[in-house]
Amino acid sequence: EAGVTQSPTHLIKTRGQQATLRCSPISGHTSVYWYQQALGLGLQFLLWYDEGEERNRGNFPPRFSGRQFPNYSSELNVNALELEDSALYLCASSFWWGANRADTQYFGPGTRLTVL
């Protein structure tokens, strides 16, 4: 079974530009989560999509946005890039059984975003 895939592996941008990161979940998974792993800040939750809708977002400014497509893949867009956006961005997928049911998040390899 193929795992979660992310593209590109590395992305280099300059301040003020926009970045688009992509994630393909495990087949059958409907939920996609985005996390930021910045140096010294650990893993922080960014966004959660399920069935094409944004279900929750973390404490990040609105220039971090995304969407989920009908095939459950997802994009993370970061506008007006700042130097501190440099980080590893992880995508995870799961199958959400419903309220209070157990599900496990499986992670992709990440996209390393560098803002110069």
Add this chain to the structure above:
Amino acid sequence: AQRVTQPEKLLSVFKGAPVELKCNYSYSGSPELFWYVQYSRQRLQLLLRHISRESIKGFTADLNKGETSFHLKKPFAQEEDSAMYYCALRGTGSARQLTFGSGTQLTVLP
């Protein structure tokens, strides 16, 4: 608010020695607790979760609601256990994202 604390950033033990990685959490409801591991140059992967009460690669973790802890233990550490370990908590309802601790880098010395 949900919070996960891993007090040790670095932990070194000798091969064959017992190892315990500490994790404490703060959550008002009934959380689900997980341990994830990241080996060098590999993706983050699930090690175990409290709801399964299983042992993976010799590791176990017991959820102690009284002490709000979920410590990871292994009686005899192996060199291949050297990795970064993250404790994570998942809430319920619209808060189903994972809240991670800051991680503990475990080094098993020969």
